Amino acid sequence: MSLGSSDRPLCEAYGLGLLDLDGVVYVGDEAVPGAVEALSTARGAGMNLAFLTNNASRTAGDVAAHLRELEIEADDADVVTAAEAVAHLVSDAVPVGSPVLLIGGEGLRVPLEERGLRCVTSLDDHPVAVVQGFHPDLGWRSLAEAAYAIESGLPWFASNIDMTIPTARGIAPGNGSLVQAVRNATGATPMVAGKPERALFDEALERMAAERPLMVGDRLDTDIDGAINAGLDSLAVLSGVNTLQDVMGLVASRRPTFVARDLSALVTAHPDVIVDGMTAECGAATAHAEGAVIGLGQGEPGSLEAIRAVVTLAWSLFDRYGRGVRLDGTLES
Template sequence: MTSGLASTSAPLSATYDLAMLDLDGVVYVGPDAVEGAAQSLQLARENGMRLAYITNNASRTPREVAEHLRGLSMPDVKDGDIVTSAQAVAHLVADAVPSGSAVLLVGGDGLRVPLEERGLRCVTSLDDAPVAVVQGFHPDIGWRQLSEASFAIQAGLPWFASNTDMTMPTPRGMAPGNGSLVQTIRSATGANPIVAGKPEQPLFDETVERVGGAHPLMVGDRLDTDIDGAINAGVDSLAVLTGVSSVQDIVDAAPGRRPTFVSFDLSGLNESHSDVVLDGDRARCGEALATARHGTITVETADRRSTEALRAIVGLAWSLRDGSDLRMTVDGTLVA
């Protein structure tokens, strides 16, 4: 039985040539940088890794996102390093309709700008003869826009959505995301949109096309979008614990929905990931020894927040689950 985790003899930033970095929960949380993120990304760049900042959020333009990142001292961020689901969906629409077509916009400037860059004309009424409906999140979307989109879809127009995230993080807590607004239209029409954002593949294709890279690594904090998306796109992934998904979530992940690598934060980009050696109810990774007893995994190591400790925990849990269908609980004192 294997641990299910890949290993490397060199740091990830020297093994992969492109990091596809999710933003909220990985690089920043709300308005503030994740502790140590800028330093980790600077070192990754020095190791030769390209950095692409990718996001399902279609409410801001790449320039606005880049300005935010520069304000957080992320290393040498250019506007072209940002790739949004709005850009990906604009590409899908431009490939599907004649150049110069009118499209019914359900969103703000974050979606309008990439549509116009693709040569499309944004309108807000079915009376303006659009040939498609394009939807992305904006906080000012209301009943009138959702209704106009519903009328257009019922009239037979194809429907494109930047993403279907049901929630989005804010400084005050979780709020309805674009997926919640998509669901409103779905309920009214019975239709389903063509989706560009994670976990679908178009955003990954758009990133490689814009930023380059032959051997990319997806870095994310959410199993349901970042890691599932990487799997759908055939891309290796690193799951970090600075955002939504917890150690227990990763331990509970079923085969086919698991990250390639795990680390507590972006410092894992600049580490080698040692083999996990399994021995029944024990697993060793470097100096860390994980042990399973009565359904709970504990770890012995000088640094419980090391990548080695996390790999030992996850590798042992996956091995036991796959071998005997046991669901393991991680000792809550081990990790934050």
């Protein structure tokens, strides 16, 4: 599989942008540079926007308020959280009014209660299921209570299993790391709602009636794999967790449709790439390979054309020889 191309800006070629948040739209309290302007332009061109997050620590309303603080137009209904998706899964599995053991914070409690479920914090309260989502203050006692409940035979649901989460200070343990602690204690495996599983995508697509959705994310193992699982085109951006080198080494079945540095890629065309042996050309950018090393011959490092040339050449060589290549440092990742 090679990169897709578009002679129109992606915001005109696709009707709905499904946007991951952490590492794509913002990092911590600050917007990713250029994100506000790109999203405003995309919306003005007619693209509907939905914001998808595996992070269950905040309610959809809190996330929408944060987006508005960053001057990004967003209603509460435009935000779809993994907590909302897992609450939907749980409500389909247990009777309305059932007590469920809450392992998380307000971001998880609110959608569970909106689905008619009663949140409890102890196995002594006779819950019928365990529901786990990320919260920065989650501690050992809560994880232990989850383990006791799961060992007693209760079904276990998790909002997501991201092992890490990007923060303003760097990469930190995510909900997947906390889920793994419970898994280590119990040997059990939860039913997961968040990316890369389908539940979060189904929740978003059910809510947003728009044709030709495009998933935009920074994580290959959640955003891009999830889009592939859901049968959606995708744009991988390099403003968060995964790097250009990571993208270059992907096998064909895990490759995004498009790759770019950041959300500015939504408001521009994605020109064709021509590969000739050990060279790839995209617009003014040229990438060349010597052995297992790719460098940028012409073009601006970090530009869309340079990234497209490098990625296309890397994938071509991977498919041809069955091994990955690396950057020589001429292209920033």
